[in-house]
Each structure stands twice: as C-alpha cells, then as structure tokens.
Amino acid sequence: MSNAKIIGLAVSDVRFPTSLEQHGSDAMHTDPDYSVAYVVIETDDGLKGYGLTFTLGKGTEIVVCAVEALSTFVVGKCLKDITGDFRSFYRLITSDGQMRWLGPEKGVIQLASAAVLNAVWDLWARAEGKVSHCKASYIYLGAHQHHLVAPCPATVHTMPLWKLLVDMDPMKLISCIDFRYITDALTEQEALDILLKGQEGKQKREEQMLNEGYPAYTTSCAWLGYPDQQLKQLCTAALRDGWTRFKVKVGADLQDDIRRCALIREMIGPCNTLMIDANQRWDVEEAITWVTRLAEFKPLWIEEPTSPDDILGHATISKCHNRVMFKQLLQASALQFVQIDSCRLGSVNENLAILLMACKFQVPVCPHAGGVGLCELVQHLILFDYISVSASLQNRMCEYVDHLHEHFKYPVVICDAQYMPPKVSLPCHYFDLICKLR
Amino acid sequence: MSNAKIIGLAVSDVRFPTSLEQHGSDAMHTDPDYSVAYVVIETDDGLKGYGLTFTLGKGTEIVVCAVEALSTFVVGKCLKDITGDFRSFYRLITSDGQMRWLGPEKGVIQLASAAVLNAVWDLWARAEGKVSHCKASYIYLGAHQHHLVAPCPATVHTMPLWKLLVDMDPMKLISCIDFRYITDALTEQEALDILLKGQEGKQKREEQMLNEGYPAYTTSCAWLGYPDQQLKQLCTAALRDGWTRFKVKVGADLQDDIRRCALIREMIGPCNTLMIDANQRWDVEEAITWVTRLAEFKPLWIEEPTSPDDILGHATISKCHNRVMFKQLLQASALQFVQIDSCRLGSVNENLAILLMACKFQVPVCPHAGGVGLCELVQHLILFDYISVSASLQNRMCEYVDHLHEHFKYPVVICDAQYMPPKVSLPCHYFDLICKLR
Numbered sequence: 001m002s003n004a005k006i007i008g009l010a011v012s013d014v015r016f017p018t019s020l021e022q023h024g025s026d027a028m029h030t031d032p033d034y035s036v037a038y039v040v041i042e043t044d045d046g047l048k049g050y051g052l053t054f055t056l057g058k059g060t061e062i063v064v065c066a067v068e069a070l071s072t073f074v075v076g077k078c079l080k081d082i083t084g085d086f087r088s089f090y091r092l093i094t095s096d097g098q099m100r101w102l103g104p105e106k107g108v109i110q111l112a113s114a115a116v117l118n119a120v121w122d123l124w125a126r127a128e129g130k131v132s133h134c135k136a137s138y139i140y141l142g143a144h145q146h147h148l149v150a151p152c153p154a155t156v157h158t159m160p161l162w163k164l165l166v167d168m169d170p171m172k173l174i175s176c177i178d179f180r181y182i183t184d185a186l187t188e189q190e191a192l193d194i195l196l197k198g199q200e201g202k203q204k205r206e207e208q209m210l211n212e213g214y215p216a217y218t219t220s221c222a223w224l225g226y227p228d229q230q231l232k233q234l235c236t237a238a239l240r241d242g243w244t245r246f247k248v249k250v251g252a253d254l255q256d257d258i259r260r261c262a263l264i265r266e267m268i269g270p271c272n273t274l275m276i277d278a279n280q281r282w283d284v285e286e287a288i289t290w291v292t293r294l295a296e297f298k299p300l301w302i303e304e305p306t307s308p309d310d311i312l313g314h315a316t317i318s319k320c321h322n323r324v325m326f327k328q329l330l331q332a333s334a335l336q337f338v339q340i341d342s343c344r345l346g347s348v349n350e351n352l353a354i355l356l357m358a359c360k361f362q363v364p365v366c367p368h369a370g371g372v373g374l375c376e377l378v379q380h381l382i383l384f385d386y387i388s389v390s391a392s393l394q395n396r397m398c399e400y401v402d403h404l405h406e407h408f409k410y411p412v413v414i415c416d417a418q419y420m421p422p423k424v425s426l427p428c429h430y431f432d433l434i435c436k437l438r
Numbered sequence: 439m440s441n442a443k444i445i446g447l448a449v450s451d452v453r454f455p456t457s458l459e460q461h462g463s464d465a466m467h468t469d470p471d472y473s474v475a476y477v478v479i480e481t482d483d484g485l486k487g488y489g490l491t492f493t494l495g496k497g498t499e500i501v502v503c504a505v506e507a508l509s510t511f512v513v514g515k516c517l518k519d520i521t522g523d524f525r526s527f528y529r530l531i532t533s534d535g536q537m538r539w540l541g542p543e544k545g546v547i548q549l550a551s552a553a554v555l556n557a558v559w560d561l562w563a564r565a566e567g568k569v570s571h572c573k574a575s576y577i578y579l580g581a582h583q584h585h586l587v588a589p590c591p592a593t594v595h596t597m598p599l600w601k602l603l604v605d606m607d608p609m610k611l612i613s614c615i616d617f618r619y620i621t622d623a624l625t626e627q628e629a630l631d632i633l634l635k636g637q638e639g640k641q642k643r644e645e646q647m648l649n650e651g652y653p654a655y656t657t658s659c660a661w662l663g664y665p666d667q668q669l670k671q672l673c674t675a676a677l678r679d680g681w682t683r684f685k686v687k688v689g690a691d692l693q694d695d696i697r698r699c700a701l702i703r704e705m706i707g708p709c710n711t712l713m714i715d716a717n718q719r720w721d722v723e724e725a726i727t728w729v730t731r732l733a734e735f736k737p738l739w740i741e742e743p744t745s746p747d748d749i750l751g752h753a754t755i756s757k758c759h760n761r762v763m764f765k766q767l768l769q770a771s772a773l774q775f776v777q778i779d780s781c782r783l784g785s786v787n788e789n790l791a792i793l794l795m796a797c798k799f800q801v802p803v804c805p806h807a808g809g810v811g812l813c814e815l816v817q818h819l820i821l822f823d824y825i826s827v828s829a830s831l832q833n834r835m836c837e838y839v840d841h842l843h844e845h846f847k848y849p850v851v852i853c854d855a856q857y858m859p860p861k862v863s864l865p866c867h868y869f870d871l872i873c874k875l876r
Contacts, residue, residue: 031535099497101470102501
C-alpha cells in the first residue's frame with residue numbers, strides 16, 4: 001500500500017421523501033424519510049473512500065455535525081498508519097476524552113463514527129485493489145429537493161470489502177477489533193481460534209457463495225402503512241420472484257395485526273417463513289400478551305418487542321448500538337438471532353467483534369438491512385461471516401428491502417431471493433457511490 | 439397559570455478551559471473542558487426559562503445542533519398545554535418518529551432533550567411563582583474566549599423547583615412520567631402508592647432540610663491529574679471545612695492508585711468515608727482484580743468500574759442514560775447506589791421515574807453532580823426524594839464539586855458539608871442563570 005495521506009473529508013445530508021408513499025413505515029416510525037449522512041474522504045494521491053450512516057430524515061443534520069467534529073481525527077492521517085493499527089484508530093474515534101461524554105459509543109456519535117469508519121474501510125479496500133481514480137458524485141435530496149452535485153464518470157476496478165476480509169490474515173483481523181468491555185465474553189485468543197478454524201473449507205464456501213449467493217428475506221411487502229390491497233399485490237409479485245421468507249410490521253393495533261398476519265400467512269402458505277417486527281412498540285407484559293395472540297401465524301421470530309436497551313426484558317432483540325449490549329444479550333440468552341447493522345454499530349471493526357461472539361455463543365446472525373445503502377453494505381459482512389466464521393447457513397438469512405437501490409451506481413444484486421456477491425473482477429466497491437438521479 | 443405561549447428558544451455553546459489546571463480529570467477523561475449547551479426559552483408574556491446539559495468541551499456544538507432540531511417541538515406551544523399533559527410532551531420530545539432513530543433516549547439526542555426539558559421545568563417553576571420578568575444574560579467562553587452577551591439585572595422572586603415538586607399533587611406528578619418500558623418494574627399504581635405514603639411526615643422533613651440541609655460528599659480533592667502535594671492541601675482544607683466524605687479518581691495506574699488512596703485514607707482517618715471512581719476504565723475481570731487490591735482502603739463504593747452499558751458485568755454503576763438501563767440494574771441487583779444525573783437523563787420527568795423505582799427496590803439514591811450546574815440542578819431532585827419519596831437519609835449523600843459556581847447568579851449553598859435548600863422567599867431559581875464573568 002502506498003503512503004497516501006487523507007487530506008479531506010466532505011459530508012452531505014441526503015434525504016429521500018419515502019414518507020410520501022409510506023415506505024418504511026412501522027409502529028414507531030410512522031413517516032420515515034429514508035436518509036443518510038454521506039461521507040467522502042480523499043487522499044493526496046487522489047483516491048477516495050465513501051461511507052454513510054442511515055437515518056430517518058429529521059436530525060440528519062445533527063449526524064452531519066458530528067461527522068464534522070470527528071473529521072479532525074481522520075484528516076492528516078496516512079491510510080497505512082490507520083490500517084497498521086486499526087484498533088488504536090477505532091478507539092481514537094470512539095473514545096476521545098472529551099467527545100465520549102456524548103455517547104459513549106451510542107446514539108448520534110456512534111452513527112457518525114460508523115459513517116466515518118465505513119469510509120475508511122472503503123478507502124482501504126480500494127487501495128488494496130490498486131484502484132484507478134474515481135470522481136465522487138452524489139445527489140442531495142434534502143427537503144425534497146433534487147440537486148446533482150457532480151457528474152458521475154469512470155468505471156473502477158477494485159476489491160470488494162468481503163474479499164478483503166476473507167483474504168485477510170486472522171491476526172490482522174483481530175488487530176482491527178477493540179476488545180474493551182468484552183473480554184469476559186470473548187478473549188483475543190478465543191477470537192483467533194475461531195478465525196483459524198474458519199480457514200478450513202473456506203475456499204469451497206467462497207465458491208459456493210459466488211455461485212449460489214446468500215439467502216435473503218424480504219421486508220418490502222408489508223410496511224405498516226400499506227393498505228391490504230397493496231400488501232396482496234406485493235406479496236404475489238414477491239412469490240413469483242422466488243421469495244420464501246417474509247417480514248411483517250406489527251404493533252400499532254392488535255386487530256389490524258391479526259388481519260394482516262392472517263392475510264400474509266394465507267398467501268405464502270404454511271411452508272414459507274414469516275417474521276414479525278414491532279419496532280420497540282411494547283412494554284414487556286404487553287409484548288407477551290400481543291405475541292401470544294399472534295403465535296397462531298407461526299412467526300419464526302418477533303423482532304424488537306420492546307426498548308432496545310432492555311436486555312433483561314427481551315426474549316429476542318435487534319439493532320443494538322454497540323458490542324457491550326450484544327455481549328450481554330448473548331450472555332443472558334436473551335436472543336435467538338443476532339441482527340447486526342452496518343451503520344448503527346461501529347463499522348466493520350465492531351461488527352467483526354459481534355460476528356465472533358455470535359459464533360462462540362452459537363447464535364445465528366441475520367443482518368438488519370434496507371434503509372439507504374444498508375443492503376449494499378451488510379452483504380459484505382454476512383459473506384465474510386459464512387466464509388470465514390460461522391461456516392453455516394442454518395437458520396441464517398439477510399434482510400432485503402426493495403427501495404432506493406436505483407440511487408446506487410452498483411446496487412446489490414438479488415437472484416432468486418439470494419444475495420449475489422459483488423465479484424472481484426467487476427467494478428463493485430464496498431460502498432458504491434450514490435450517483436443516479438431519481 | 440396564564441396561557442403564555444413559548445415564542446422563542448435560544449441555545450449557546452458555553453465552554454470553560456478547566457483542562458488547563460486538570461480540574462475534572464479522571465482515567466477516561468484526561469483533559470475535560472467543562473461545558474454546557476445552554477438553553478433559554480421565552481414566552482409571549484416575557485417570562486424566560488433556563489436549562490442546560492453538561493458536556494466536556496469538544497462536540498458541544500453537536501448538542502447545540504440537536505437542541506435546535508428539538509426546538510420545533512417547543513416553540514409555539516402554550517406552557518399550560520405542556521404541563522397539563524407533560525407525559526405526552528415528554529414523549530413528543532423523546533420519541534418523534536424520525537428523530538428517535540438517533541437514540542432512542544440516549545447519547546446526544548438525550549442530552550439535548552434534557553437541556554430543553556430542564557428549561558421547560560424552570561419556566562414552569564417561575565410561572566407558578568408568579569415571578570416578575572427576568573432578563574437573560576450569560577457568558578460565552580467557547581474556544582477559551584470570554585464574551586459578555588448581555589448585562590445581568592434584576593432580582594426575581596420565584597418558586598424553587600424542589601418546592602414545586604414537593605407541593606405537587608401525587609396524581610399530577612405521576613402524569614409527568616413516561617412509564618413506557620418500565621411497567622414490568624413499576625406500575626403507575628405502585629408509583630402513586632409510594633408518593634401517597636411519602637405524604638406522611640413530609641412537613642417535618644421539609645423543615646429539617648431547610649434547617650440542616652442535605653448531606654454532601656466532595657470530589658474536588660482528588661482529580662486524577664492533581665499531584666500529591668495539591669491533593670494533601672485540598673484534603674486538609676476540606677477537613678477543616680467539615681467534609682467527612684471524599685471521592686478519589688482511580689483506574690489509570692494501579693500503583694498510583696494505591697499510593698493516592700493510602701494518602702487520602704491516612705489523612706481522613708478510619709472513620710470518614712472514602713469512595714473510588716474508575717470512570718468506565720476497566721473490563722470486568724480487570725475491575726475485580728483492581729478493586730480487590732484497593733479494598734484495604736475500605737471504599738464505600740466503586741463507581742463506574744466498566745462500560746455504562748454493561749448491566750450484567752456490574753457490581754455497581756452510575757450515570758446511566760435512561761430509565762430502561764436503571765430499571766435493569768435494579769432488577770438484576772447490579773447496583774447498591776443509584777446515581778441519578780440531572781442532565782444525562784430526560785430531565786425531571788425521567789428522574790421522577792427513577793427515584794420511584796429506587797424507592798421500590800430500596801436502593802439509596804446518591805446523585806452525580808459537579809461539572810457545570812449539576813450541583814445547582816440536582817439539589818432540587820434529591821430534596822424532593824427525601825421529603826416526598828424515600829423519607830430516609832441512611833447511606834444517602836449528594837456529590838459536590840467545587841468548581842465554576844462563581845459563574846452562577848445564585849450558586850449552590852454548602853454549610854458544614856450539607857446542601858442548604860434554596861428558599862422560597864429568596865431569588866433562587868431551579869436553574870439560575872450564568873451571569874458573572876470570570
């Protein structure tokens with residue numbers, strides 16, 4: 001790798017008016033405008049790295065403000081120095097003596113850290129692929145306005161992140177993880193042992209993924225704000241496209257939920273898979289009552305029944321904000337599925353820690369995706385998980401939501417309800433830049 | 439109360455260069471510049487309410503940005519409508535469908551909510567006291583510069599917050615609390631029963647507080663960055679001033695900690711109280727080893743041994759970010775002392791929920807204070823706790839730190855190591871405005 005220095009960081013507030021058509025609506029988030037804080041870093045030799053974190057509209061400017069505050073830790077650093085001791089850099093970003101008061105490692109500051117670190121990982125993957133220069137371009141849709149900021153040229157050959165991770169030496173992978181606060185659940189040695197064991201059969205699993213892809217499920221058919229007629233149409237189309245696993249939003253009104261779940265179960269039949277998601281709507285007792293009533297529709301899981309902070313109150317949970325929360329959920333046997341997030345957790349670094357803990361505790365990982373860019377991002381992590389860590393597809397699948405992919409230069413590829421891995425020989429980055437105007 | 443409407447919200451980034459003299463330094467925050475996001479709201483009849491949240495310098499501008507985003511929920515509202523259904527207003531501020539993605543109820547967005555809600559409570563107390571108008575004034579010390587923003591006139595007669603709370607009807611108090619996510623630990627009926635029971639002997643306890651004050655302990659003698667000589671001088675002075683309870687910062691270097699704890703224990707003698715605080719420095723195993731070594735100095739508690747998110751790993755913890763975290767710590771018997779915070783939790787509303795849960799679980803409350811304005815704020819909450827909820831002083835004391843009080847118009851009053859309650863007949867607000875230039 002060259003000794004390129006990061007000389008600039010630009011961040012944008014990108015919003016899409018998804019609430020107009022109730023896309024993404026659930027019991028707690030009734031009118032989301034899917035948005036991102038979009039980060040571009042640039043080196044003195046002209047290379048760029050792209051990162052983002054996902055938001056729901058209002059308040060994205062706060063995350064942008066936080067990214068700007070974090071930029072002082074990034075600009076002026078050599079990429080080689082960051083990746084040479086990524087653990088220290090991760091801690092610099094997430095544990096500054098003054099800034100950590102604003103978290104630590106949670107909320108706005110964690111979302112901003114994820115966006116910045118995602119851009120650094122993207123830059124690393126590009127640099128490893130000895131990539132040709134790529135001019136940045138993106139759109140700004142704040143306040144429902146459309147602005148094309150720059151033209152969008154260039155095909156670029158690079159290394160997808162999943163391949164960078166899969167080929168990385170286990171010791172090097174370990175050096176990217178901050179083990180602070182998790183050593184009582186997973187030591188460095190245990191993590192290394194898992195990765196060394198994962199080397200067996202790796203090549204075969206990589207080929208399998210390239211040929212068959214990674215299993216996906218869809219959340220696009222049953223947003224809470226969709227009328228029944230739309231739900232039926234979308235479900236019919238999804239079945240025709242080969243989908244076998246479906247997630248339904250619930251939690252606002254029990255009678256509505258019963259009607260919608262009955263409808264979906266009837267349409268998909270008894271053998272396909274149904275999951276339900278309450279998006280943190282209930283108290284603990286309320287969740288038990290509600291889910292008991294919905295049990296007849298045989299959901300595989302109930303997602304986010306209550307507060308994401310409530311470890312003890314959970315039978316299952318998702319989208320935690322850091323490795324310390326996931327650690328306890330595993331220790332307390334409080335979840336049956338781990339739903340990692342590429343933008344709420346501290347980027348690849350923290351996701352590595354959680355994949356390894358999930359492997360140790362033998363809980364399957366089924367990533368959260370959707371939003372803006374989450375499918376594009378998380379596919380790399382789940383491919384790495386299968387090829388190098390878990391080596392299993394049992395009870396595993398990655399969420400898929402069919403919105404906003406048209407804004408990506410290289411959108412995620414789904415074939416027959418499977419995520420098809422971005423190939424090394426094709427111009428598919430870790431995070432492909434947003435470039436196509438709606 | 440009049441039908442006054444809130445017509446404006448202004449927020450400032452106020453920073454003090456405390457790092458220059460190592461005030462506030464600990465194992466994780468080695469160079470804090472004590473700061474606040476300072477909020478002033480104004481009604482159409484000229485009344486003002488003042489609120490703040492505490493920060494450590496860098497990133498305060500992010501909290502300011504978040505306060506600005508929240509201002510849309512406040513400006514245009516009538517005070518009477520807010521206080522008439524404060525629970526709904528609390529949820530509006532903390533659970534907006536788009537904004538809650540940035541938390542929920544944690545990190546930057548929770549700090550900003552606290553600052554805004556603190557200002558609303560201040561406005562309520564002033565309105566109840568039928569206060570005369572008060573012109574706002576404060577200083578700005580960002581980037582170590584001093585700016586006097588406005589002159590500081592007027593003595594004002596008003597009702598201190600503790601008195602507003604103590605005199606409030608129990609049903610009204612309950613209506614200020616959002617019970618979402620805590621009903622498995624505390625129901626509304628249980629909370630009401632506690633408050634009704636607290637009516638017994640209330641008058642006597644109020645008189646006791648006005649005469650004797652509330653017990654305090656000091657953290658000012660032993661910041662981690664202070665040399666031994668300074669530590670000795672400060673300890674001598676504190677003993678002379680009547681202090682009997684002392685907190686020492688630990689966690690950076692074990693040999694240093696042993697020397698400093700030995701020194702303090704020798705100076706204060708075997709009968710005075712010593713507490714230690716690691717400020718989240720350790721992993722769980724590390725905490726056990728370290729604390730075992732320091733046990734010979736007989737600390738009453740060890741504060742924040744590890745991540746504030748780690749419920750299961752805790753023997754004791756403090757400064758949690760919301761009621762859901764505190765609930766679990768109580769359910770898991772993972773703490774022996776509850777340390778509420780007036781600015782990290784969702785203002786008075788959420789602190790009420792936690793005081794009531796602590797009462798039910800019979801765990802003493804010993805508030806976190808210090809920083810900027812935390813002593814001035816939290817004294818009202820702990821007075822309310824003693825007079826109306828716990829009715830006990832056993833194992834109870836409120837932290838005191840002797841910095842930056844000179845910037846307040848009506849600083850906290852300590853007599854013989856006791857917090858003396860602001861009196862109704864004196865011009866002492868809930869949050870007294872910063873007005874005196876250093």
